[in-house]
Amino acid sequence: MTPTLSRSALSSLSQLVPSVYPEKVIQFGSGNFLRAFFNWQLQQMNDRGLFGGSAVLVQTFSKETNPTYAEQDYLFTVLLNGIQDGQTVDSVQVVSSISRLVNPYTDYTDYLSLADNEELTFIVSNTTEAGIVYRSEDRPNDVSPTGFPAKLTALLHRRYTLGKPGFTVIPCELIERSGEKLLEIVQKHADDWELGEEFKQWLDRENTFCSSLVDRIVPGFPQGREQELEAKLGYRDKLMVTAEPYLFWAIEGPQRLTEELPLTKAGLNVIVTSDMTPYRQRKVHLLNGPHTAMVPLGMLAGLETVEDVMNDEVFSAFVRSLIEQELIPMLDLPADELHSYAEAVLDRFRNPSIRHELRSIALNSISKFQARLLPILLRYTREHGQLPPRITLAFAALLYSYSDERIPRQDEASVLELFDRARQEPESFTENILQESALWGSDLNEVPGLAARLNGHIHELQASGSRALLHQLV
Ligand SMILES: NC(=O)c1ccc[n+]([C@@H]2O[C@H](COP(=O)([O-])OP(=O)(O)OC[C@H]3O[C@@H](n4cnc5c(N)ncnc54)[C@H](O)[C@@H]3O)[C@@H](O)[C@H]2O)c1
Numbered sequence: 001m002t003p004t005l006s007r008s009a010l011s012s013l014s015q016l017v018p019s020v021y022p023e024k025v026i027q028f029g030s031g032n033f034l035r036a037f038f039n040w041q042l043q044q045m046n047d048r049g050l051f052g053g054s055a056v057l058v059q060t061f062s063k064e065t066n067p068t069y070a071e072q073d074y075l076f077t078v079l080l081n082g083i084q085d086g087q088t089v090d091s092v093q094v095v096s097s098i099s100r101l102v103n104p105y106t107d108y109t110d111y112l113s114l115a116d117n118e119e120l121t122f123i124v125s126n127t128t129e130a131g132i133v134y135r136s137e138d139r140p141n142d143v144s145p146t147g148f149p150a151k152l153t154a155l156l157h158r159r160y161t162l163g164k165p166g167f168t169v170i171p172c173e174l175i176e177r178s179g180e181k182l183l184e185i186v187q188k189h190a191d192d193w194e195l196g197e198e199f200k201q202w203l204d205r206e207n208t209f210c211s212s213l214v215d216r217i218v219p220g221f222p223q224g225r226e227q228e229l230e231a232k233l234g235y236r237d238k239l240m241v242t243a244e245p246y247l248f249w250a251i252e253g254p255q256r257l258t259e260e261l262p263l264t265k266a267g268l269n270v271i272v273t274s275d276m277t278p279y280r281q282r283k284v285h286l287l288n289g290p291h292t293a294m295v296p297l298g299m300l301a302g303l304e305t306v307e308d309v310m311n312d313e314v315f316s317a318f319v320r321s322l323i324e325q326e327l328i329p330m331l332d333l334p335a336d337e338l339h340s341y342a343e344a345v346l347d348r349f350r351n352p353s354i355r356h357e358l359r360s361i362a363l364n365s366i367s368k369f370q371a372r373l374l375p376i377l378l379r380y381t382r383e384h385g386q387l388p389p390r391i392t393l394a395f396a397a398l399l400y401s402y403s404d405e406r407i408p409r410q411d412e413a414s415v416l417e418l419f420d421r422a423r424q425e426p427e428s429f430t431e432n433i434l435q436e437s438a439l440w441g442s443d444l445n446e447v448p449g450l451a452a453r454l455n456g457h458i459h460e461l462q463a464s465g466s467r468a469l470l471h472q473l474v
């Protein structure tokens with residue numbers, strides 16, 4: 001029988017058994033993305049003798065300890081597949097940069113005692129966009145608070161009471177100004193819990209909260225390839241994760257980070273900058289924007305993956321013209337840089353070696369549309385005196401897909417409730433949903449012509465499907 005990945009399995013397969021490094025990073029979140037992004041980068045630094053440290057994982061959400069990490073001695077495989085600098089990449093690496101997993105729900109004392117170790121100086125997180133939220137019900141009791149910022153506050157407070165130096169905190173969540181947002185919530189908990197002014201000053205003075213922008217497409221576990229990979233690798237690995245070779249990380253923080261976390265020295269495409277705004281705009285609008293536009297249109301036409309979209313003449317022409325004609329002209333960055341980033345994105349979308357499911361991108365599409373495409377729609381309309389045709393069509397497809405049972409909706413319960421309420425009056429569904437400022441930040445019925453255009457498109461989508469409509473646009 002094929003063994004499970006572990007140190008002894010590697011040894012019996014005569015493969016290199018990786019070194020064990022001291023813990024230097026506390027990592028909140030144990031999902032696919034961090035494994036293929038941050039843990040993989042730690043491994044690259046360690047392999048080059050530049051960091052010599054591992055990350056201790058803190059479970060942030062599920063209350064039951066995930067047994068797989070311990071079963072696999074905290075090892076997992078990262079498979080990188082795609083084209084980089086014109087070369088085909090098909091690499092397999094066992095990553096050993098995680099030391100152990102702490103579950104604050106079952107071992108709260110162990111969790112808090114992470115504050116005692118002065119070698120732990122970095123905190124990295126990815127708890128999804130839903131993780132960096134304020135929860136007034138979280139209290140400083142002798143059991144773990146539920147929210148990530150509240151857990152972090154408790155840890156930071158212990159560090160402060162021990163008189164130890166603070167941390168460099170780098171959240172990877174895809175929310176705007178993530179570092180500032182996280183610090184704001186930590187300070188709010190400090191107020192709620194009456195932790196004192198001195199602690200709040202220590203938070204500001206001794207800790208560095210860096211906003212950051214991450215970029216790597218990580219489709220996750222290689223579904224359907226388990227047997228092939230087991231035969232190739234000689235072990236089974238439930239934590240295995242596939243990703244594209246491309247990687248970019250902009251960290252807004254002090255230059256000392258380039259020495260303390262020598263990612264760039266390890267040859268990684270990471271920059272430490274005093275202003276990450278342009279990098280964020282470029283990525284959110286030119287990569288995530290087209291993703292969010294292609295999802296409802298593609299799914300309504302029965303397409304399943306980003307690659308399906310890119311291999312379809314009509315759909316890929318739509319994606320390209322969306323980028324060139326509606327997105328790039330609305331971004332305040334040098335045009336040549338935007339065009340070359342966009343070309344790279346189109347190549348990444350075409351990557352035949354990874355299966356990026358449209359339905360995985362579809363999760364929480366409403367807030368994604370608001371962040372990724374709506375600002376461009378509004379600016380284009382203001383500047384051109386007319387609606388951007390492609391973003392507007394994608395918006396119509398999104399609203400239609402949230403009101404049609406054929407496409408399973410995956411969104412927050414509160415969002416789905418607003419859609420269900422709007423649907424109770426089918427004749428005014430569009431106007432009802434556009435008026436929900438909670439979804440869009442304002443009443444979108446005030447955008448000239450938007451409701452009428454969306455209504456028209458929704459009827460056309462019902463009558464002829466998305467492909468026919470795209471034909472008319474490209
Ligand atoms: N997969 C990609 O290509 C990619 C690329 C860039 C960024 N991201 C971002 O990474 C995030 C995570 O993606 P993933 O692929 O690792 O998903 P995942 O489901 O594998 O992991 C999600 C992690 O977040 C934790 N979590 C979920 N909800 C939480 C909550 N409310 N509070 C605290 N923790 C919570 C989970 O416990 C888990 O550790 C996404 O939200 C996405 O924005 C993903």
Ligand SMILES: O=P(O)(O)OC[C@@H](O)[C@@H](O)[C@H](O)[C@H](O)CO
Nearest residue numbers: 214215216217218288291360361
């Ligand atoms: O990860 P999500 O669900 O926020 O968005 C889906 C994709 O747009 C996203 O994962 C991109 O692939 C990623 O942001 C690339 O760095």
